[in-house]
Amino acid sequence: MTSLTAADRSTVLHHRPPLDRVNPVTKVLAVLILSVPLLLTIDWVSASTAVLLEVMLFPLSGLRFTALLKRALPVLVFAPIGGISMLLYAKPGGTEYLSLGFVRVTDNSIELAVAVTIRVLALGLPTILLFARVDPTDLADGLSQITKLPSRFVLGILAGARMLGLFIDDWRSLALARRARGLGDRGVVRRFASMAFVLLVFAIRRGSKLATAMEARGFGAPNERTWARPSRLGRADVVAVLVTIVIMAFALSTAVLAGTFRVVGQ
Amino acid sequence: MPGAAATGPARVVARDWGWRHAGRKAWAVRDLDLVIEPGERVLLLGASGAGKSTLIHALAGVLGGADEGESHGSLLVDGVPPERARGRIGLVLQDPDSQVILSKVGDDVAFGCENLGVEREEIWRRVDASLEAVGLDLPLDHSTSALSGGQKQRLALAGVLAMHPSLLLLDEPTANLDPAGVAEVRDAVARLVDDGSSTLVVIEHRVDVWRELMTRVVVLDADGGVLADGPPDLVLDDVGQRLADAGVWVPGIPLGLAPRPVSGPSAAVITTDDLAIGRTRKQPVQEHLGLAVPEGAATVIVGPNGAGKSTLALTLAGLLPEITGTVTAAPQLAGRLGSRPIRWKSTELLTRIGTVFQDPEHQFVSSTVRNELGVGLQALRWSRTAIDERVSEILEALGLGRLAEANPFSLSGGQKRRLSVATVLAARPAVMVLDEPTFGQDRRTWLSLVRLLQHELERGATILSVTHDAGVVEHLGDHRILLEPLELGRRAA
Amino acid sequence: MSASTKISPSERAASRTLRWRVVDIVVVAVLGVATGLIFWAWNTLGSLWYAGASAVTPGFGGIAVGIWLLGGVLGGLIIRKPGAALLVETIGAIVSALIGNAWGVTTVYSGLAQGLGAELVFAALAYKRFGLVPAILAGAGAGAGAWLLELVMSGNLEKGVEFNAIYLGSLLVSGAVLAGVVGWALVRALASTGALSRFASGRDARREV
């Protein structure tokens, strides 16, 4: 039997891409650091700098380039949407290029539109960078052991969320079942809608039974719980936090130096 | 310290205990007075629907509260309500599909130990040991979502065995296992209770497997209370005939079924040519299959867990596409449709090839038992009266009459199985593909099922069953197809 | 179930605890995952609609947002425990972000704000009323939460008063209809299948057999 004991597991770690060595909890912190300052400010220099630095970190993630592109596609395609709204409706300022009812395209709105568009990229990339390869079980381990969130909730939610992986399988077998039961000939739209509903029903039933199965294995017992997989913080985590702080500080100070720095609403 | 598991076997006391499920008028269990002493090994028997699973859920403290039903009397494990003793009790549920908790095999087995507060090193030791004990030979990081029915059952059992519980509760732990697996699992349980550190309660219709290991047999009466109670030999030998009439599989009492007439060679109704099958195109589980299903006869597919029997059944039934090769239906079955069942429309399939899935819940589509049986007939545009007549007839034959308005998902394990077989019987397809049609059945319901199927055979239907049940092989196995698993190496390639 | 009773059983204050059972937690996660998939499916259609409506009118893009507010209403109506609305909406947002959408982490912040909006409505009703009206209010509450967050997060503070007023109005309407009414109807349909039999919300649909 090929079995990994606890000791083997830690040796395997070293062959993984550097970002995989960072604890998922640290990644949550990193995403916070990379997003909150950007949300409070709105300028194209800090956003562009952040995008540039984030892109440079991608080789560390272990993602293939095609996988990255596939994941980044929605960000790239939809980034301009926020920009359009800003372009048309931002408070006017500077030279006016177009005025049509409520619509006022001005220097100010153009600058903001560009900034918002780039900011969407800067906010979208960290999630892909950090979370594309996170195993939910590791995240749950970290959340309970390191941040000490209540394990009943964390593990209950983890177990329920595993259903996501089963949805595709369930969808397939429910489709088979409906075909076998003579219900497979309806129109595409109706079939899709009714299948989606059935899937939801099925998932809730599964969830209810899963709760019973968990209790049947002592989940929610009064005694202290132990953890089969240790979740620890290490040097990689310190480095990761430092790097994100540096990225953010660098992005914001470039904006200040360039004179474009601007807090939302000012 | 190794946690609560170290406190020795548990004692169970039920006084005038009963439970009524929310939404049901009838009590599932009633008037139960029962004491199980520490270290006893009890085989819990009773007809399908007698309330065995309900009782064992109650013992594990997972029956729920007022939202789920109404209780009566008292039920205590070591003097406290079972919910409070939860960490010391391990239960394997009847339905293996719903018990997978985490996404990797190793983590899933470790889950129970973690809840009990077992030390980390010890957890992984126990995980390895219990996986080996149940014969689940998979890497610890194997995904739990791609397991066959029998593999899931072994996994659930390993998870509970690793807990070393004071009270070990098993609800039909071998229903989906191949014969070798049954013995393996029984032996694993035997090793665990050998030192007397756990009290054991097992529900299983097949008495012979567990008889040697058990110190006591308790037979639940469907009408409340206990029908028989005592050492296995005494109970089964003394009142054997009475128990058999009540649905218990008493070894040695003949079934009274006429042997199947030996049929001559008949034409094939479905054939395959160089067929490769699998759930996904990339992973064939069987290759180069050249099979023929004879018309108007009963054929069984047998083989170990994970060999690909269910996959084969679904492919032959026109539900899964072939990976390579073809499934061909003979002209008398296909009529003017093309010869490949996978191309047929859903309603065309209904009267030609009917399929019972291994997991009954996968095929339920309605919210009452009656509607469930009517669905296919409605799709075939039968008249209302014709539907009602046919549905009532089948309900009575399978002992589901009183449950006509119940929700299919709220049935007992055996009742669900019968209902799912009934949905196929209702439309009278020319070919019936049945995946484990008899698991979880008591002697009486088993007999009515097999009689119904034999009756369909006499009418000229073709029956193809996947089974681990020797009785089905004997009575519905004019022809046999044996599947051996592909070696892992080849499968990966 | 007679139609003549003034208070429908679903709105009756039941004598039950607000403590979370394991089944509540697991089903919250299941609902979160399911709504996450709905969000994700709506992401393309919804944002195109949003963009289209925004291009011709100031702020009416908010009409498309309601579907993204469904989680809070579903969670609150089905589970009926404090925090359920917030959890379902947030888990839905996390799932949508992890599968991959255009907004990354900000989806999660949106989920939190929208869930909180719905949650506060259920809390204000003391977790005792779960009919159509509370559902509509919760949907609108989620819309208000979205609006507040976007003042900063989408930089809407930079836009004029007209824009923000119209945007708020359309969010409230969309939340009330696409999240409130739709969510309520969905819960009714779920209950009638018997899937909610372990929840107070499914008890009304149960018949004794």
Ligand SMILES: Nc1ncnc2c1ncn2[C@@H]1O[C@H](COP(=O)(O)OP(=O)(O)OP(=O)(O)O)[C@@H](O)[C@H]1O
């Ligand atoms: N969740 C439920 N809701 C309503 N009724 C239920 C529920 N579970 C079981 N029942 C009913 O309670 C009765 C006893 O069911 P139980 O599952 O305990 O039977 P069982 O003895 O285990 O049968 P089997 O051998 O078929 O598994 C049955 O009539 C069943 O339909």
Ligand SMILES: Nc1ncnc2c1ncn2[C@@H]1O[C@H](COP(=O)(O)OP(=O)(O)OP(=O)(O)O)[C@@H](O)[C@H]1O
């Ligand atoms: N949904 C699935 N997705 C991917 N792989 C699967 C799936 N279901 C089963 N498998 C794999 O396909 C193989 C064949 O499974 P199948 O269910 O056909 O076996 P089986 O012979 O019916 O076994 P059992 O007797 O345990 O029911 C197994 O090795 C299993 O791991």
Ligand SMILES: [Mg+2]
């Ligand atoms: Mg049972």
Ligand SMILES: [Mg+2]
């Ligand atoms: Mg099978």
